[in-house]
Amino acid sequence: MNKILLTGFSGFTGRYILQFAVQMGLDIDCLSEDGTPKSKPINLLDYYSVRERVRETRPTSIIHLAAISHVQHEPASDFYAVNIGGTRNLLQALSELPSSSLTNNIFASSANIYGNSQQMDLDEKTPLLPVNDYGLSKKGMEELLFLWKGKIPITITRPFNYTGRGQDESFLIPKIVRAFKQKQEKLELGNLKVSRDFSDVRFIASAYLTLACKKSSFRILNLCSGNLISLEDVISTCSALTNHKLEVISNQKFLRKNEILKLRGNKTEMLKCLGYESAYSMRDTLTWMLSKEA
Template sequence: MHKRVLLTGAQGFTGQHLIPLLQAGGWEVWSVDRSNVDGNMVIPHAQCLQADLLDDVALQAAVQQVQPQAVLHLAAIAFVGHGSADDFYRVNVVGTRHLLQALSTLSVKPQCVLLASSANIYGNSHEGALAENTLPNPANDYAVSKLAMEHMARLWLPQLPVVLVRPFNYTGLGQSPQFLIPKIVEHARSKAPAIELGNLDVDRDFSDVRDVAAAYIRLLEHAPDGNVTGKVFNVGSGRTYSLREVIERVQAISGHRMDVHVNPAFVRANEVRTLRADTTALEQAIGEWRGHPLDDTLRWMLQG
């Protein structure tokens, strides 16, 4: 008998890569999404239900129909430059609370409720490798909403096996070009003569979306033994690359060189030089899960 997992955000960048990995692991995937295309949501290989996170009645009905053994909650307003600050709080905090409320009414509770937070909660004032006990210092509404979501979710721990993840930067095929690496890749693929970027000499932790998805699934699989419940885990590559290095790698793999212009409007004030994930806690919990070096990720994206 298949294990049922309820996935929110299935149509998003991460969700699309999670579904085939979940199925390969024997999970029957059910998605809950607010959108509906001609009465049928187009999410291959998943059972699809329509319910908005802000519609607690519809969400309750969907959860009761699925009766999931596990939950992966990825749905969120995730782009920091999103136009409405209110949306961050409505969807990321209130919407998540509606989901937890609905799950708490199940007669048989899921074995794991994994909630995607963000390394953005650490802000831009800590240098070097950041562990989960780093003091949060969110610097925008998105990050504040994710930290608020974490605190709210802990209120449900007596009732639900909540696990929190804080992914650092990750990328891959299908990510929107409004994000940094897809923007560089798109410029290289289209053989653009030039590109405008921000500070080229900051070092950041970049993961492959397939590795992030693998980490999430490993946590689902380890949840029944109780060793991950109630904990928060950084998810990252544990390595850093400067933006300048990323550009050089893209140009070397693609064979296309372009002029790189630093636009002062893209440069953040007082930006720390190096940020990377300390993933010791996650490695101790699930073992090694990373299998895609940055060059492999960039080739995958360039070949598209």
């Protein structure tokens, strides 16, 4: 019987992982920074607390999502403390479990680490060129994980952009969706020329659970759609779905330093490993986000 330990439960993705795990009949324990009715509190920077939680749970797999993830977070030093230091504590605690008891351990990195690569389809062998503290901290986390190769089973995931209901409105797609739901006349955004590989959070959650139940030694895997979608495409789709038009203005104050202009993943290895891809198109995801809450 798989027993999964999920960190970062109170974040955007965690609730969907728990929902799907329950539907699949999987045994899952959840941890979050502040604790919730469905999770236990954890401070990843407190090694002894981390070790205690791991010993209590005795998981066969972990899905480690807990991280500082918004690229504009301040102070930037938090990226390194949590994303690298917190992961190091978790690795140490896992290493004290019998290695034969572990099926897989999923560590969420990010496609942000590819930076502004000149390669059109970014596969797992693409050179890593992070352009911000978030990406650099995730690259550092991956290098840390290589030190544990052969000691415990590890899968590093590099999810590209994904969205869905419940994502914080400081992120781009929820901000656009809110503007259309509220029938705003104008919307101020940053760089209107960016294009991204977008997935649906429901697919990402499903992929994490699939990987957690798959025996692994060490692998790196993109989680992506393989499609490049422009900001103009997103706005146009929202306009068609709501029959509403708004004026979109590029405001200098929303421009990000070291903006990554295009980011598209190669899904070949993902398909080999998972055996499936997302069933949701970007239009499906936007329709879901624009609809009234159930």
